[in-house]
Amino acid sequence: MSKVLIVAEHANGKLNPSTAKTVACARQLPDAEIHVAVFADDAGAIATDAAALSGVAKVLLIENPVHANLMAATIAPQLAELGGNYSHLFGPSTTFGKDLMPRTAALLGVNQISDIMDVRGSHSFLRPIYAGNAIVTVEADSKTIVVATVRTASYKAVSGDGDGVIETVSPSAELPSHTRFVELQSGKSDRPDLQTASKVVSGGRAMGSSEGFEIIYKLADALGAAVGASRAAVDAGYVPNEMQVGQTGKIIAPDLYIAIGISGAIQHLTGIKDAGTIVAINKDAEAPIFEVADIGLVGDLFQIVPELEAAISK
Amino acid sequence: MDKILVGLKRVVDYNVRVRVKSDGSGVETDGVKMSINPFDEIALEEALRIRERGEAKEVIVVSIGKPEAQQQLRTGLAMGADRAIIVTTEDLSDALTVARVFLALVEREKPDLVLLGKQAIDDDNNQVGQMLAGLWKRPQASFASSLTINGPSATVTREVDAGLETLEVDLPAVVTTDLRLNEPRYVKLPDIMKAKKKPLDEVSLQDLKIEAAIAIKATAYAPPPVRQKGVMVDGVPALIDALKDKGLI
Ligand SMILES: Cc1cc2nc3c(=O)[nH]c(=O)nc-3n(C[C@H](O)[C@H](O)[C@H](O)COP(=O)(O)OP(=O)(O)OC[C@H]3O[C@@H](n4cnc5c(N)ncnc54)[C@H](O)[C@@H]3O)c2cc1C
Ligand SMILES: Nc1ncnc2c1ncn2[C@@H]1O[C@H](COP(=O)(O)O)[C@@H](O)[C@H]1O
Numbered sequence: 001m002s003k004v005l006i007v008a009e010h011a012n013g014k015l016n017p018s019t020a021k022t023v024a025c026a027r028q029l030p031d032a033e034i035h036v037a038v039f040a041d042d043a044g045a046i047a048t049d050a051a052a053l054s055g056v057a058k059v060l061l062i063e064n065p066v067h068a069n070l071m072a073a074t075i076a077p078q079l080a081e082l083g084g085n086y087s088h089l090f091g092p093s094t095t096f097g098k099d100l101m102p103r104t105a106a107l108l109g110v111n112q113i114s115d116i117m118d119v120r121g122s123h124s125f126l127r128p129i130y131a132g133n134a135i136v137t138v139e140a141d142s143k144t145i146v147v148a149t150v151r152t153a154s155y156k157a158v159s160g161d162g163d164g165v166i167e168t169v170s171p172s173a174e175l176p177s178h179t180r181f182v183e184l185q186s187g188k189s190d191r192p193d194l195q196t197a198s199k200v201v202s203g204g205r206a207m208g209s210s211e212g213f214e215i216i217y218k219l220a221d222a223l224g225a226a227v228g229a230s231r232a233a234v235d236a237g238y239v240p241n242e243m244q245v246g247q248t249g250k251i252i253a254p255d256l257y258i259a260i261g262i263s264g265a266i267q268h269l270t271g272i273k274d275a276g277t278i279v280a281i282n283k284d285a286e287a288p289i290f291e292v293a294d295i296g297l298v299g300d301l302f303q304i305v306p307e308l309e310a311a312i313s314k
Numbered sequence: 315m316d317k318i319l320v321g322l323k324r325v326v327d328y329n330v331r332v333r334v335k336s337d338g339s340g341v342e343t344d345g346v347k348m349s350i351n352p353f354d355e356i357a358l359e360e361a362l363r364i365r366e367r368g369e370a371k372e373v374i375v376v377s378i379g380k381p382e383a384q385q386q387l388r389t390g391l392a393m394g395a396d397r398a399i400i401v402t403t404e405d406l407s408d409a410l411t412v413a414r415v416f417l418a419l420v421e422r423e424k425p426d427l428v429l430l431g432k433q434a435i436d437d438d439n440n441q442v443g444q445m446l447a448g449l450w451k452r453p454q455a456s457f458a459s460s461l462t463i464n465g466p467s468a469t470v471t472r473e474v475d476a477g478l479e480t481l482e483v484d485l486p487a488v489v490t491t492d493l494r495l496n497e498p499r500y501v502k503l504p505d506i507m508k509a510k511k512k513p514l515d516e517v518s519l520q521d522l523k524i525e526a527a528i529a530i531k532a533t534a535y536a537p538p539p540v541r542q543k544g545v546m547v548d549g550v551p552a553l554i555d556a557l558k559d560k561g562l563i
Contacts (some may be wrong), residue, residue: 014363016436054503071481072454072456073428073447073453073454076477087424089358094475095456095457095472095475096458097476097486098444098458099444099454099456101444102440102442102444102445102448103444103445103447105410105441105445106410106445106446106449108442109410109527110527110528111408111409111410111528111529112439112441112445112530112555113439113442113530114439115438115449121426124533126436128433128538129437129438130326130438130439132538133332133333133537133538134334134341134535134536134537134538135329135535135537136532136534136535136536137535137536138530138532138533139531139534141528143529144528155459164413175358176453177449178484178486178487179454179455179482179483180481180483181480182469182481182482183480184474184477184478184479185477185479185480186476186477187476187477195475201563211401213509220372234494235318235493240476240478241473241477241494242473242474242476247435248432248433248439250339250475255562256562257470266331273538273541278541278544279553279557290543290546291543292541292543293543294544294545294556295544295546295547295553295556296544296545296546296547297549297553298550298554302556305515307550308550308553308554308562311550311551311554312563313349
């Protein structure tokens with residue numbers, strides 16, 4: 001039997017969908033009892049929503065003012081302490097989980113598995129390496145706890161109709177004061193969230209400027225889609241960093257991905273491998289993006305995109 | 315601040331399209347171009363800029379791996395590092411063992427800052443910096459896109475999913491780099507000559523008395539499922555039809 005503890009990710013009083021996807025991965029483990037740890041200042045609906053995730057038996061609630069901002073330095077010692085009672089300790093492979101889980105694994109004296117994309121057995125998993133150019137089967141030691149992050153793009157969120165119980169716990173680990181939160185700058189947007197949207201429209205270097213990017217937003221709004229970008233577009237300052245899709249940005253799996261003025265570098269493609277349908281619009285018929293696109297259209301984006309937007313809005 | 319320790323991992327160059335060996339025993343690395351992990355080049359560039367601003371005295375580059383990693387350390391010295399340490403081991407160690415090696419070197423060198431890449435682009439682990447910070451019980455600021463030293467502390471802006479997060483960390487600390495932290499300098503020919511005279515110390519895993527961790531075993535390698543090339547359409551009306559066919563609009 002596997003006893004799994006999952007660390008919940010949340011912000012602004014809401015549970016992040018990455019938590020429900022991590023639960024989906026844990027449910028692939030044979031005979032798994034799944035608990036979720038919620039570190040928060042004031043958990044409110046986060047704890048009840050976590051307890052309602054299908055397959056979750058129990059929520060461990062750790063309320064402490066230091067968790068007003070989730071930081072690896074303060075969560076890791078507590079998570080490592082709680083982890084002692086479990087066979088598996090999972091987190092999402094978001095920037096939150098990637099920051100936290102290795103530190104926790106080190107405190108537990110074990111290695112960590114990054115980006116689980118499939119479970120083959122209680123200690124056997126698949127994960128991508130070399131920007132997704134190879135999929136490796138890994139075996140973890142069966143005598144020690146398995147600490148891992150879950151590649152959220154590989155999983156569908158479990159439903160929210162479960163009935164887990166909530167238990168307040170108070171780990172005794174000493175918390176450091178050497179790391180202090182200053183601020184979070186995030187572009188407020190009414191558009192769907194890039195990581196969970198069913199449709200995404202992305203623009204690349206070809207957009208030329210932040211003004212040039214406007215036609216991407218318009219098309220996205222006509223489709224009800226989230227907006228993404230290539231690294232080149234982010235580096236050039238057309239859009240903020242949180243919009244980057246790819247190996248070093250977000251790994252996403254929308255039903256529809258429209259790549260506009262993006263060449264299709266391997267590092268970008270890593271981020272969209274699991275997309276349902278990929279549409280590419282590019283003036284260069286030889287662009288590598290067409291090798292993976294389900295539907296390709298060669299031409300000038302500054303003509304095509306407004307035309308497409310008008311046709312969809314009709 | 316006195317010393318900055320920088321990790322330089324030797325990896326398959328990012329331009330190489332890596333292929334899985336036909337027998338599934340690993341990936342093809344014979345005769346493939348090897349380079350400094352791109353994130354590590356950024357870490358070194360940042361360390362050099364800190365030193366050039368007069369905020370640090372010495373930059374030490376470290377690589378753990380086969381003796382061939384000396385090439386990447388020489389490149390690091392040519393970029394401007396003051397000295398190099400290679401920790402030789404035949405089988406490339408796991409992340410926790412690498413973190414333990416860094417901890418042993420930290421205890422020896424007592425740096426004020428350890429700058430690593432956020433991830434090595436071979437195993438795509440994204441672990442060593444966070445593990446080292448945990449073992450060392452010091453702050454970590456991963457995925458940095460800006461770093462300012464203010465005497466006994468540093469202010470670091472991190473690229474997170476929600477945007478840009480700023481932390482203040484007491485030194486010594488571990489910072490891992492993201493791509494937008496800086497653009498690394500090019501190495502000039504005379505610097506390559508000069509770098510040959512800079513010290514490069516060799517230590518072995520045994521010298522450091524490291525206890526190797528239990529590694530995660532890789533048992534099989536497979537190429538990723540390939541996406542089939544789709545259809546080309548000749549204009550917006552045809553694109554709309556294709557999307558409608560798939561029920562996407
Ligand atoms: C370690 C590392 C990590 C990286 N991580 C990422 C990552 O996470 N995400 C990412 O995206 N990249 C990443 N990159 C960068 C990647 O290698 C590419 O440089 C980048 O994706 C290129 O962006 P682009 O396609 O927008 O630009 P380009 O490659 O310049 O492509 C622009 C495209 O626009 C087309 N075009 C130009 N004008 C028009 C027009 N008027 N109409 C139609 N088409 C037009 C061109 O034909 C071209 O194909 C990474 C690189 C490294 C080294
Ligand atoms: N063998 C190594 N030698 C030197 N530095 C390393 C080594 N392995 C990892 N690192 C450092 O740790 C960072 C993160 O690596 P990883 O956790 O393996 O993705 C890298 O970018 C390097 O800075």
